[in-house]
Amino acid sequence: MSRVLQKKVCLLGAFAVGKTSLVSRYMNGIFSDKYLSTMGVKIDRKEVEVDDITVNMMLWDVHGEESVKKVPVTYMRGSAAYFLVIDGTRRASVEVARELHARMRAETGDIPFVVLLNKADLKDEWQLNDADVTALREEGWDCYLTSALSGENVEAAFERLAGQMVR
Amino acid sequence: MKMPVVPEALLNYLVEMQINRLSPAWARLDEACQCIAAYGGEWHSYSADAVLHVGAVLEDSFACLCGQNFEMDFVLPRMELRQGSFTDIHFVRIANTPWLLFLDVTEQTVQQLVQQQNANELSLLRDQQRRVLDRYVGGTVSERSMGGKLTFDAKGERRDISTMFIDLRSFTIFNQQYDPQYVMDVLNQYMDKMLPPILDECGLVDKITGDGAMAVFGVLNEQAGTAESALRAALRIQSEIASMNELRNKQGDYLMEVGIGIGSGEAVLGIIGAHDRRSFTVIGPHVNLAARLEGKARGNEILVDKATFQSVKHVIRSHECMQVVLKGIGMTTVYKLHH
Numbered sequence: 001m002s003r004v005l006q007k008k009v010c011l012l013g014a015f016a017v018g019k020t021s022l023v024s025r026y027m028n029g030i031f032s033d034k035y036l037s038t039m040g041v042k043i044d045r046k047e048v049e050v051d052d053i054t055v056n057m058m059l060w061d062v063h064g065e066e067s068v069k070k071v072p073v074t075y076m077r078g079s080a081a082y083f084l085v086i087d088g089t090r091r092a093s094v095e096v097a098r099e100l101h102a103r104m105r106a107e108t109g110d111i112p113f114v115v116l117l118n119k120a121d122l123k124d125e126w127q128l129n130d131a132d133v134t135a136l137r138e139e140g141w142d143c144y145l146t147s148a149l150s151g152e153n154v155e156a157a158f159e160r161l162a163g164q165m166v167r
Numbered sequence: 168m169k170m171p172v173v174p175e176a177l178l179n180y181l182v183e184m185q186i187n188r189l190s191p192a193w194a195r196l197d198e199a200c201q202c203i204a205a206y207g208g209e210w211h212s213y214s215a216d217a218v219l220h221v222g223a224v225l226e227d228s229f230a231c232l233c234g235q236n237f238e239m240d241f242v243l244p245r246m247e248l249r250q251g252s253f254t255d256i257h258f259v260r261i262a263n264t265p266w267l268l269f270l271d272v273t274e275q276t277v278q279q280l281v282q283q284q285n286a287n288e289l290s291l292l293r294d295q296q297r298r299v300l301d302r303y304v305g306g307t308v309s310e311r312s313m314g315g316k317l318t319f320d321a322k323g324e325r326r327d328i329s330t331m332f333i334d335l336r337s338f339t340i341f342n343q344q345y346d347p348q349y350v351m352d353v354l355n356q357y358m359d360k361m362l363p364p365i366l367d368e369c370g371l372v373d374k375i376t377g378d379g380a381m382a383v384f385g386v387l388n389e390q391a392g393t394a395e396s397a398l399r400a401a402l403r404i405q406s407e408i409a410s411m412n413e414l415r416n417k418q419g420d421y422l423m424e425v426g427i428g429i430g431s432g433e434a435v436l437g438i439i440g441a442h443d444r445r446s447f448t449v450i451g452p453h454v455n456l457a458a459r460l461e462g463k464a465r466g467n468e469i470l471v472d473k474a475t476f477q478s479v480k481h482v483i484r485s486h487e488c489m490q491v492v493l494k495g496i497g498m499t500t501v502y503k504l505h506h
Contacts, residue, residue, distance in 0.1 A: 006226065008234035015287050035291070037284040039276050040245025040253055043231050058233050063245075064287070074241045078234030090294060125298065 002049075006056040007165050008078050012071060012104065013085030014096035015064025018118040021148035022085065023061050026158050031149050038063045041075055048162040055162045065096050073107050081112040081165050083157070088117050088145075091127040094136075112164035113142070114157050120147040189270040194219075194228075196265040200237035201225055213248055213269050229267075231256070237265065245276050253277075323437030323450075328385030329397040329475060330430050330454045331370070332461035333361055333404065335423045338378035345421070354378065357423060360411055364403035368396040373447060379461075383449050386436065394431045394471075394478035401427045401469045402506050409467070424466025430457030431474040459493040460501060469504045476502040 011019040020038050025031055027044050042061045047054055060079070065071050076082075082104055084097040097115070104113070117133065119126075136143050144157040173181070192208035203223045210219055218228050226233050231246055235258075243256040253276035257268040335357055342350050354377075361380065365372055370382040382400070385393035404425060412422045434451025453472060460470040471479070476486070487503040 006230075006233050016291055035288065037280065037287050039280045039283065040247055041243070042247040045230060058230060066287075069283075072244065074243055077236055077241070080234060089298070092294075127298070 002052045002054050004054045004056060005166065006058065007080035008058045008060060009161065009165075010060040010062055010076060010079045010082040010104070011085055012062055012076075012082055012097070012100040013064060014087065014090070014093040015066055017064065017085045017087040017090070017093050018116075018148050019064070019083075019085050020061050022083075022116060022118065022146065022154060023059055025148045025151055025154050027059075029151070031151075033149070046158070048159060050159075050163050050166045053166050055166060057158070057162060065100055071100065071103075073103065076104050076107045079104070079108050079111065081114075081161050082108075083161065084113060084115045084141075086115065086117050086128075088119050088126040088128045089122050091132075094128070094132075112161060114161045114164070115141045115143045116146045116157055117143055118146050118148060120145040120152050121149045188274075189272070192269040194267040196225065196237075196267060198265070200265050203228060208269075210269075212271055213252075213254055245272060251277075323435040325433055326385055326436055327393065327432065328383055328434050328436070328449065328451075329393040330434070330449060330451075330457040331365070331382045331384070331397050331401060332379065332428045332458050333382070333401075334376075334379035334426050334461055334464075336426055336466040337423050341421050341423060342378075353421070356411070357408070357425075360407040361404050361425065364400040364407065367403075368400040370396065370400055371447070373449065381458075383436075392478070394429070394475045395482060397429045397431075397475070398469075398471075398479045398482070398504070401429060401504075405467060405469065405506055426461055426464030426466060427469045428457045428460025428462070428464055428471070429469070429475045430454065430460060430472040431478060432472075456493070456496060456499070459496055459499075463491060463493065463501070469506065471502050471504060473500050473502070476504075479504075 011023065013019055015037065016035055020036070020042070021031055023042075023044055027046060038061060040063055044059045044061065046057045046059060048057055049055075060075065062071055062075050063069070084101055085093075086097050087093040101113070104111075115136065117128065117136075133143060133145075142160070144153045144160070146153045146157055148154065190209040190212040192206075192210045192213055194206040195204045196202065197204045202225060203219065203221060205221060206219055231243070231248065235241070237258060240257075240259045242258075245253045246256055248254050251273070252271070253273045255270045255272050257266075257270070259266050259268070335354075338354075341353070345353075358375070358380075362372055365380075365382045368384065369386075370384045371386045372380055372382050374381040382397075384396045384400075404427065408425050412424070415422055430453035432451055432453035434449050434454060436447070436449055438446070439448050440446055453474065456472050460472060464470045480486075483504050485505045487505070489501050489503065490498055491501045493499050493501075
């Protein structure tokens with residue numbers, strides 16, 4: 001009989017980077033190009049099999065960080081892992097991710113995280129170039145170029161984080 | 168509990184307005200905060216399928232509390248436990264007894280949602296405008312424009328500026344020989360080498376004319392040394408085009424070179440047009456001169472007028488001075504700058 005683990009996983013990032021769309025793509029395989037701002041937190045549960053372990057991922061889709069509306073640390077507490085979501089078409093979203101990363105680390109310590117460089121389908125409009133992505137990887141950030149629209153790398157990134165939580 | 172002295176009718180009104188509207192639901196937890204010891208209130212407002220009974224394991228009843236640390240009091244604001252319903256979850260210890268309190272904050276959250284949605288959409292729109300401006304006029308000019316610091320009116324403004332015309336040589340033949348889509352792709356590759364050096368020197372790309380462009384240096388109020396900026400951009404364009412052509416030559420691709428003309432002097436900067444069709448424009452004798460110089464320049468050449476030469480002669484290695492007849496202008500002293 002396989003072991004079952006329940007783990008809290010937060011999705012963090014600036015507003016409108018695509019956190020809700022990524023969860024929607026991963027959970028239901030659907031995408032809507034209409035932007036709907038998230039208030040507070042919406043939680044979804046997804047079962048992922050890693051070797052002989054069932055990981056119940058409690059996905060916390062947290063509202064986007066804004067200068068006037070910070071993500072409260074109470075949302076971060078108790079996380080087993082997290083995603084940092086960056087919008088490749090908005091360079092400013094990298095700095096927001098850095099700040100959230102620092103706050104998360106201060107709150108939870110050294111837990112697994114994966115960076116989603118989202119909106120890969122809009123590559124023509126990207127403000128991040130290859131050198132920027134290489135620099136992030138050189139900092140030790142485990143980066144995936146994702147697209148909630150096409151689904152590119154979405155499942156792979158979620159499974160990667162699930163794997164990191166049990167190993 | 169000490170209650171303020173208010174008539175019972177008002178007290179009931181306050182309770183209704185401040186407490187009952189929030190549909191409070193509560194659970195008392197065991198000492199270890201792992202199980203439910205007692206519960207009450209309007210749980211039906213929060214979760215239809217919650218497993219609620221005395222002795223129930225907390226995480227089984229409330230998956231949203233998975234991993235939560237109960238060593239200190241906390242509030243989880245605006246948890247969307249059901250689609251479109253928002254709950255504030257409070258955990259408090261009162262006289263060593265741990266309590267969970269759920270309050271329905273849907274009404275106020277939905278009001279805030281509308282404001283947040285509008286604010287975020289405006290912010291995204293502004294980002295989008297900035298990106299479009301960045302593409303055409305460069306980061307510095309776009310930043311000033313977005314901040315309202317770059318404005319011209321119909322009367323115009325006199326400034327000392329430098330104007331550059333650049334043009335791809337042999338483009339007409341290329342255009343006639345190849346498929347239009349391929350021509351477009353190659354043109355964009357060349358433009359990628361021609362435009363960034365201008366933007367990096369705070370030049371304003373005023374017009375893109377298919378196989379060439381017109382750029383103005385000195386649009387920013389405090390920009391000094393406009394001729395030097397134009398020259399640096401021109402030298403970098405020629406260097407980058409040469410590097411690209413070297414690669415294209417190895418691949419057997421069609422090669423095009425760039426001719427550049429630069430003129431400097433006083434000009435009037437302003438907006439012309441009417442109603443909804445207006446555009447930035449530069450008017451001055453040196454503008455026409457720069458266009459004529461570009462027309463005379465051969466591939467890989469930079470030709471400048473006397474005013475530009477006087478401003479940059481201390482930074483150039485060698486040059487050639489020529490007397491050239493320019494259409495509509497006549498005999499003119501022209502300097503070919505070597506690079």
